[in-house]
């Protein structure tokens with residue numbers, strides 16, 4: 177089999193990339209060892225910037241899942257919330273999103289091979305149990321533990337920090353249209369309203385042994401909300417990695433999505449990165465220079481990395497978090513500005529200004 181580009185991994189990143197490349201007139205084949213709809217531990221929130229990037233790929237989600245108005249933080253003594261500055265976000269089950277992406281890929285003519293075992297991309301071709309594919313370019317979109325990354329010798333890591341994520345669904349009507357993030361000592365639980373009768377509850381922590389049931393006991397307010405409602409899915413886990421790679425292309429390979437590095441799950445920006453990288457890859461291929469992809473890849477991740485650094489600082493330092501929460505509750509406009517920057521509506525430079533600096537100094541003095 178021959179194709180212009182073979183994408184290994186048909187998760188959100190691989191399918192988004194297939195859509196972007198097909199739109200640009202290239203013939204694409206996607207292969208994946210799993211069979212749709214593919215599930216994964218995820219908070220299942222799409223911020224407005226994720227929806228905009230998806231829209232550019234021809235995928236619109238007007239009616240599925242639930243609308244998200246903004247973000248709300250809770251800790252033991254304060255609550256602070258902000259609405260998205262422009263447009264809403266959307267929450268939907270991963271399996272639903274995956275089905276929609278597969279349908280759109282089918283519609284535009286992407287060739288997809290599912291349940292393919294023993295994929296090997298060495299020697300410039302993709303071979304697997306039952307066949308092989310010749311492609312001048314191989315895209316590794318095979319997630320955090322990417323085999324393609326190793327085979328392409330692109331595994332050199334600049335920085336890495338790991339936390340542990342778990343998620344479950346509860347069969348209860350959402351009580352809020354916000355993504356609610358409950359901060360506790362060294363972990364966060366966030367709740368996303370994924371359907372009219374279902375919420376997704378995700379835990380992210382530095383402790384590999386902590387599970388949702390135990391963590392919920394430490395947030396009685398949330399445990400009370402969920403009391404008596406059945407869990408509708410088993411607990412599913414995944415690493416939440418902040419990982420930066422030295423290179424994301426080379427030797428006939430390109431890496432994309434979590435295979436190419438990631439930001440901590442608390443940002444809710446993982447899928448947005450993959451969607452934006454897909455668009456950037458097409459631009460670089462059109463320009464005939466993959467160095468453009470490397471540069472764009474770094475630029476796309478810069479904003480979520482900075483926001484993640486801020487949030488992880490609050491995770492590490494409880495005293496600072498308490499002071500910051502108190503200060504944000506007193507000055508909710510600062511929280512609104514930070515959220516606007518987080519979803520790319522305001523340039524970071526505008527938010528990380530003297531105003532934030534003086535706010536930060538105020539927090540430290542408090």
Ligand SMILES: Cc1cc2nc3c(=O)[nH]c(=O)nc-3n(C[C@H](O)[C@H](O)[C@H](O)COP(=O)(O)OP(=O)(O)OC[C@H]3O[C@@H](n4cnc5c(N)ncnc54)[C@H](O)[C@@H]3O)c2cc1C
Nearest residue numbers: 185187188189209218219220221318319341433434446447
């Ligand atoms: C707890 C948690 C919460 C999160 N919450 C959010 C959120 O709210 N919003 C958000 O945008 N992001 C969130 N993320 C991040 C998001 O889940 C990831 O960024 C996203 O799944 C990356 O997509 P991907 O396609 O790169 O990788 P994956 O989703 O992991 O897909 C990889 C695909 O490759 C296939 N594959 C793997 N190995 C092989 C192989 N050897 N051969 C063939 N196929 C292979 C797999 O079957 C899979 O289909 C969260 C992450 C965690 C851990």
